[in-house]
Amino acid sequence: MNRRALAICLILAALLAIVWWARSNEPKKSVATGSDGVGVASTASVASALTISSATPNASAAPRVVDPVRVLTAKWGSGRGELGKDRPSEGNPEGPMSFARAGKDLLVVDQVNQRLVRFDKDGKVKSTQSIGPTVQDIAVGKDGTVALLDRLGDKNVTLTDSNGKKIGTLPLGTGDPGSITGVFVDGNTVYVEEGHGGLTGIGTTDGQPMGSPVTLGGRPTKDGALLVTGSLVAPEGKLTVNAIDRTSGTSRFARLVQMPRPSNFIVLLDSDDRGVVYAGVAAGEPEQATIACLDPHDGHVIGRVIMPMSRDPEETFRDFSVDGDGTIVHALRDATGVTYATATCP
Helix, strand or coil: CCHHHHHHHHHHHHHHHHHHHHHHCCCCCCEEECCCCCEEECCCCCCCCCCECCCCCCHHHCEEECCCEEEEEEEECCCCCCECCECCCCCCCECCCEEEEECCEEEEEEHHHCEEEEECCCCCEEEEEECCCCCCEEEECCCCCEEEEECCCCCEEEEECCCCCEEEEEECCCCCHHHEEEEEEECCEEEEEECCCCEEEEEECCCCEEEEEEEECCEECCCCCEEEEEEEEHHHCEEEEEEEECCCCCEEEEEEEECCCCEEEEEEEEECCCCCEEEEEEECCCCEEEEEEECCCCCCEEEEEEEECCCCCCECCCCEEECCCCEEEEEEECCCEEEEEEEECC
């Protein structure tokens, strides 16, 4: 090989080395990993407002099928200790619309029998109070105040004390009451949720209407630290949980949680006194509830449970809730009655 050819070879080798070095030092494309190990590229395919936190997945977050612990079972009927259901020839079949825990007691909205039933920790009827046939949801404040949502009949929220004595009523306002999807008590303020979105304050637990509009951008967690919202891409089973820090008004986390494919709808978005967020969807055949509990600091999944769901057609407003200590409570209906049971996550 002559000197000229050798020089050309050396120049080409040097150029190739430079190209290899440049490519090996290119910035890598950012990919964030959800708590379930699902990678989400930081591209335009992800909403610009969504930041997927990247905490290390917890091995304990594998789904765990649980056998819920029965709290009480009530037969269908109108007698003491029974709960009503209605299957009209025209219209939607109805069972007990909602429930809430008040300490160790369980309060059940038995609107078919036009009563609110309070069961004690042993599943015995402690008391009943009259309610209207169109009451659909219930919330209990930390001071024991009970808020009963009637969006279709009287279009208000009735407030009672822990003994069932009426405190007052709060009108729902001038919007479309049919779009309201829940009632919540945060501190001494009563809120209604519109279309599974923002919350509007309508008054205080002493029965006083709100003087000026107060809104929240999501459901308040029980520790008062966060506002949370959820959205579901049902065919892909992609559940996104967003949490806003109430003090700073900034995003605490936005977590993409892979649920079974396809998922049908969200059945639970709640929290406990530690701020742990509980998010669940209905999915599968037969349909079951897959519930993930999320760390309040960065939203990574710290546990999952799979719980049974009712297969009867009765319409309800709420089938799952979470106590302050993290106990998940759910209602399970069948041909003979309804059972209320508990489970924990993780």
